[in-house]
Amino acid sequence: MEDDPDGRPVRPRARQLDLAFGELGTGPHNAITDVADVAVGHTTLRDDAAGLHSGVTAISHPALAAGTSLPAGLFVGNGYGKLVGATQVVELGLLETPVLLTSTLSTFRAADALVTWVLEHHPGPPTSVNPVVGEINDSWLSSAVPRAVTAEHVHAALRAAGPGPVAMGNVGGGTGACALGFKGGVGTASRVLPGARGGTIGVIVQANMGGTLRLGGRLLRPGDLGLRAAGPVTAEAGSCVIVAAVDFPCSALDLTRLARRLVFGLGRTGARFSHGSGDYGLAFSVVPGPPSEALPPERLSAAFEAAMDCVEEAVVDALLAADTVRTPDGRVAHALPAEAVRARGGGDPLGAGVR
Numbered sequence: 001m002e003d004d005p006d007g008r009p010v011r012p013r014a015r016q017l018d019l020a021f022g023e024l025g026t027g028p029h030n031a032i033t034d035v036a037d038v039a040v041g042h043t044t045l046r047d048d049a050a051g052l053h054s055g056v057t058a059i060s061h062p063a064l065a066a067g068t069s070l071p072a073g074l075f076v077g078n079g080y081g082k083l084v085g086a087t088q089v090v091e092l093g094l095l096e097t098p099v100l101l102t103s104t105l106s107t108f109r110a111a112d113a114l115v116t117w118v119l120e121h122h123p124g125p126p127t128s129v130n131p132v133v134g135e136i137n138d139s140w141l142s143s144a145v146p147r148a149v150t151a152e153h154v155h156a157a158l159r160a161a162g163p164g165p166v167a168m169g170n171v172g173g174g175t176g177a178c179a180l181g182f183k184g185g186v187g188t189a190s191r192v193l194p195g196a197r198g199g200t201i202g203v204i205v206q207a208n209m210g211g212t213l214r215l216g217g218r219l220l221r222p223g224d225l226g227l228r229a230a231g232p233v234t235a236e237a238g239s240c241v242i243v244a245a246v247d248f249p250c251s252a253l254d255l256t257r258l259a260r261r262l263v264f265g266l267g268r269t270g271a272r273f274s275h276g277s278g279d280y281g282l283a284f285s286v287v288p289g290p291p292s293e294a295l296p297p298e299r300l301s302a303a304f305e306a307a308m309d310c311v312e313e314a315v316v317d318a319l320l321a322a323d324t325v326r327t328p329d330g331r332v333a334h335a336l337p338a339e340a341v342r343a344r345g346g347g348d349p350l351g352a353g354v355r
Contacts, residue, residue: 011169014316017342019215021316022309024302027190030313031166032202034190035245036286037062040204041160042172042186043153051144051327056110057172057186058157059204059243060098061286067122069094071249072284073256077263081239081278084111085132093252095284098158099243100133101173101186101206103142106149107135113151117158134241134280136208138176140232141325141333166204169321169335176325177208178231178238179318180270181222183325183333184208187318191306193299199248201303203262203310207318209238209279211272215316215341219270225340230333239278240266242314244307246283249291254300259283261304265311283307316341 013030014021027034044055063070072095074086084107089095097118102110114131139146157172166188168174174185190202210231213220222229231238242262250258262281266273273279295303319336326332 011321012338014313014320014341017338019316019341021313022191022305024191024194024306024309027192027200027202029165030190031188032059032190032204032243032245033163033166035200035202035247038202038245038286039161039163040166041157041162042167043157043160044171044175045148045153046170046175048326049328051142051329052148053142053176053325054103054106054138054145054148055172055175056149056154056157057101057174057206058098058161060158060161063286063288064095064098065121067124067126068288069096070284070286070288071252071255071290072282073252073259075256075259075263075281077279077281078273078277080276081280082107082135083280085130088130089132095132096130097132099282100154101241102133102135102149103138103173103176104135105146107133109147109149109151110154113154116151117155134206136173136177136206136239136241138208140178141327141331142176168318170323170325173206174318177206178333179207179209179315180211180213181229181231182213182319182336183230183322185318185322187314187321189310189313189317191310193302193306195299197299199246201244201246201306201310203242203244203307203314205311205314205318206241207315209240209266209271209277210274211270214268214270220340222334225337227334228332238274238276240271242281242311244283246285246303247287248285249287250285250295251291254295255283255285258303258307261307262311265308266315268308268312269315
């Protein structure tokens with residue numbers, strides 16, 4: 001069996017199970033790395049015997065490593081979370097550093113390590129650095145070592161960042177995630193915009209939220225498959241961070257509007273947006289500087305739709321790529337079985353309703 005970029009057996013993606021999301025075509029890898037020069041790297045920390053399931057994911061671009069800021073926008077669907085660097089992104093509409101995704105109590109170590117990395121790679125000594133780090137609460141699976149991520153883990157993820165296929169599921173910042181009652185994790189997808197001017201949009205999702213999985217408008221609960229639901233039951237804890245990249249000039253205002261659609265896309269999957277969930281969308285363009293002209297409404301609308309389609313597909317792919325996790329204290333987070341999804345594709349009426 002073919003392996004993914006992290007050497008894990010490849011599981012079928014949603015498209016291979018006859019599910020489709022929207023009408024637009026994907027990039028060659030159906031990943032955020034289909035956007036020019038965007039790179040992704042993971043450091044995965046997993047010790048089943050110790051109950052450790054954590055890590056860090058880095059999303060980078062050469063401009064950010066060279067000290068060039070990129071246009072960006074941020075939308076906070078629910079702010080019960082930690083997103084280091086958020087206020088400056090909102091204020092200036094700029095992204096200065098790679099984006100890191102990790103676990104809650106490792107957020108601040110990761111931010112410090114990112115500053116160190118920027119100082120080492122910046123062409124000149126900067127007087128201010130705005131590290132951007134998002135997080136999920138993975139304590140349901142990884143409470144034994146709540147601050148597992150170190151500076152070396154962060155730097156390893158940044159060094160590993162590269163183009164091409166992106167490892168999904170129990171990797172990097174998604175290692176300890178639970179989503180929609182199943183084992184969550186990292187998912188990614190891309191779309192190519194229509195028309196002569198085209199353009200590519202890609203997203204990566206750190207899926208870790210409550211709710212009930214929706215496929216084509218119908219619900220799929222772990223109990224329907226004879227499985228126990230994963231994640232906190234009484235405390236609606238969780239979080240989901242989504243990062244999008246586009247390869248065309250875009251203003252900070254339009255990127256903020258695009259970031260809203262990232263969070264809206266979670267609603268298609270059944271996310272509950274509960275009190276205890278931090279739900280964030282961050283979008284950036286790989287083209288530095290303000291655009292010479294505004295995006296026409298029809299192109300902007302196509303980008304909005306593409307973003308939501310990407311998020312929906314990326315969440316399902318994150319669940320399909322995940323491995324079942326069992327902790328020493330008896331907790332189990334079951335992966336979404338491919339056969340359960342396949343049964344709802346093809347000739348099943350549900351498959352016809354999936355976008």
